Amino acid sequence: MSNIDYPQLLDYYKIAYAMPNPISYHDTRLSQYFPPHSNHRASTLHQDQHVFAYIRWYNSTNDNEHRDEGIAICLPEFSADNYHSILPVHCIHLEVATAVDVTDMNEKRMLVIPMPKKYYA
Incomplete structure (x- = not known):
């Protein structure tokens, strides 16, 4: 840090x-x-x-187009750093993938897609 x-x-x-x-x-x-x-x-x-991770969060939107699929739609820039950027590593439950998407109006947005984890018994 x-x-x-x-x-x-x-x-x-x-x-x-x-x-x-x-x-x-x-x-x-x-x-x-x-x-x-x-x-x-x-x-x-x-x-x-x-043990902490320093996270850079994308700015969220009110777009709920893919929320039922577990996909968050964000703006393509990071939010301002603050105490929310500090996250104890034990609170990280899964990894995500990100992808840039361009709308029909030629606006860029970020898709944040949770990656499934396989749990073993």
Whole structure:
């Protein structure tokens, strides 16, 4: 993660870990979610969930043309980076494929298609 993206990580910590004013990620050890006490429920809940992905999201549209097929239609540009760009990797459930589509009106849009995953018992 670059220094440019660092403010988004701090904003994420403020919200996800109830930390109103962290100055750096080193301040996170003061949060109730980070103490390594085995009897502290919040600590055991979050102690292995501190690996993040930095996501660039496409701008969404109100176009529901293929929603029944599980396909999201987005604008072909990314939304502004903010704390939503930080995502704990355990929250990533599947991969997606993207494709550029051009409408009859010659407008570009992005198709975001979930890739099915095979689960083994």
